[in-house]
Amino acid sequence: MDMGIAGKRALVCASSRGLGLGCAEALAAEGVDLVMNARGREALEASAQAIRDAHGVDVVTVACDVTTAEGQAAVLKAAGRADILVNNAGGPPPGMWTDWERDDFIRALDANMLTPIMLIKGLVPAMMERGWGRVVNITSQAVRSPIPVLGLSNSARTGLTGYVAGTSRQVAASGVTINNLLPGIHATDRADSLDGAVAKSEGITLEEARARREATIPARRYGTRAEFGAACAFLCSQHAGFIVGQNVLLDGGGVNLTM
């Protein structure tokens, strides 16, 4: 299916690896020019060059922490009048509800709620003027079913979800859609590090830890960044203009829900 977005320009945050990279690759495969961002310059440049080589699109890189005010200013400057915004950043650390103080919540809210909101505020007005735009926020399955040890993430991402629910309905008449993609377990560096921690604490191999977690997913495997990116590209496509304010769960059936 032709997504009809060749020649558009996208800012994809936190995209040197993992799910953000999957989104950047899938958009580039549709002929979308990119602004890619990550904290580490080396991995970012390598991923950007691989995308240029594979898809022949224009890729600008901005190495910065997107959760800071300076980082947001830098990516917004490079994005210019972008047509597509994919919001992403690393998630907050795990812990117990008794561990977290006000400053921990402020950091989590800054990273996983206020950063996407600031970038939406920065780019959506020009999209509305042009009568077309797409915003996809990478959130988590935890907004449908909480992961208790990720209380900071549960809180910040649910806050973003509430903001998107209202705001998406305020901008839809201008041809701009805002939706959230909710990853379940995907085979990224983050999944490896979570499995590595379980393997260490339980004295089992990484493969055993992974096999145990795969057994909890009806699809009996982890998702891939390519599958995740394909869903993102569809939400950014011409075909998805009537999908507004939705939370699309990509989890192999892992969250046990009827609706």
Ligand code: NAD
């Ligand atoms: P990952 O660790 O594989 O990749 C993260 C990417 O984001 C890297 O490119 C890194 O450089 C970049 N990054 C991280 N923090 C950044 C920052 N502050 N500024 C700029 N770039 C930054 O992670 P992933 O698995 O792709 O996860 C992406 C998001 O999805 C995270 O918020 C994660 O919590 C969430 N998530 C992932 C899964 C999963 O199974 N992978 C499941 C649920 C939610």
